[in-house]
Amino acid sequence: MTITVASGKGGAGKTSLAAALAASVGSSCIVADCDVDAANGAIALHARLRESGPYFAGPGYRIEPSLCIGCGRCMPACRFNAIRTDKTRRTYLIAEELCERCGACTDHCPVDAIQGFTKEAGRLSVSDCPLGMTLIHAELVPGEDTSGKLVNQVRRRADTINPGNAIIIVDAPPGIGCPVIASLSGADIVLLVVDSTISGLRDSLRLSELAAGMDKRIIAIINKTGLDEEIDNKIRVAMTQSSIPVMGEIPFDPLLRSVEEKDLTWIDVAGEAGLKAKAAVRAVLEYAQMQMIY
Ligand code: SF4
Ligand code: SF4
CATH class of the missing domain: 3.30.70.20 (Alpha-Beta Plaits)
Incomplete structure (x- = not known):
């Protein structure tokens, strides 16, 4: 079972939510951090590097x-x-x-005289998380433009080490470009993290169209609610009109932003936001379990 956590824009809380999901699943979870241009899954999950190797892109061409x-x-x-x-x-x-x-x-x-060559364009790594999860992550060398291929390698590596019954949580890059498409391929469920802003709604709808075009099952969590009730309502209506089940709403709370510094994830946070995050994560995992049964 692969759940791809995606958002149409950066800063929606996608990586934090992926970390909270992974922490809830525990040691039988593999996390694939596919945000190769800004990989921070290792920070969110407090992971320790187990192994790392070069990623070769190519061919490039040069004249001898x-x-x-x-x-x-x-x-x-x-x-x-x-x-x-x-x-x-x-x-x-x-x-x-x-x-x-x-x-x-x-x-x-x-x-x-024109010869092809391969060159190191990034690194692909495997790390261990304190709660027993395995994290696959990668970094692209700045200026390299083969992120879609590197995302494919991260996904493949996660599939390779999966003993068969693990839940794979994929943290997709933001947007709707080629690396996002690579992250969505193979997903059983696409979890949209909708930032409760007008641009968050617009970008999420574009992303949901992309995922629907790939025949993906789409669910959503609305994040940072409570700041503008009108926008929250617009998002609720839009999700209903698009037939996207909303698994939960997480209110804006500065406490959620500080969890990484304290070696925690969202589900460890006290107060209303933490409780709602925990309930939303539970709803996603129950939904995933139902999909596995049926
Ligand atoms: S024709 Fe040669 S130099 Fe030009 S883009 Fe293609 S590979 Fe590069
Ligand atoms: S076609 Fe080949 S030989 Fe001619 S200029 Fe280009 S690289 Fe040099």
Whole structure:
């Protein structure tokens, strides 16, 4: 059973909720932190690194100077203007930041001077959490643009170490781009974390359309309620109209924002917000259990 926790925008409370879900499930849970551009699952779950290895993206392309005869045929072949030459038109090189790695230029070089190469674009890690959960997480090297592929690797690694009966909690990146699509693939349930703001509602509806287009079962938790009753109501109505069951509402409370500093998750927080967070998490897990039975 895979539950993907997703939100249309950053700051909605997605990672904290994923950590609270994982803490409730306990040692039979695997957490896949797919927010590879801003991975902070290890902080939220107070995880200790068990192992880490390089993630290679590729192929990139470069021109080998000792082979290039300076014919210039590769330049017009590149639709992205990534191939550069100097005034003498003898030296050619590929501007890495412009290269889209399509490989089209290699077909036009008469001497095979354009060569593919792989490079380390990030790291993929496995960590242990104090409550017994296993965390798979990754970090992309700043400036690298292959986050969708790295997300796939995080997901695959989580599936590989799953003994078969574990609940996998996927913390998806915010938005609706390629890494989000990679995070949603394989999800049995998509849990939308709806930030109780107008932009939170708008972004969540876009994300729910994406998930619905992938035939996913969608549920929601509304976070930071109680600040504006009118917006809270708009979100409730929108969820009903979109046939998205709301598993709970968590009121805004500064206490929830400080849990990570105290090595806690939302379900450990006292007061109304903590109780509602605990009830919402329980409702999600009961819903997931029903889906497993039927
Ligand atoms: S791989 Fe594609 S984008 Fe990169 S230099 Fe060659 S043609 Fe241009
Ligand atoms: S096509 Fe090949 S040989 Fe000609 S300029 Fe480009 S890299 Fe050099």
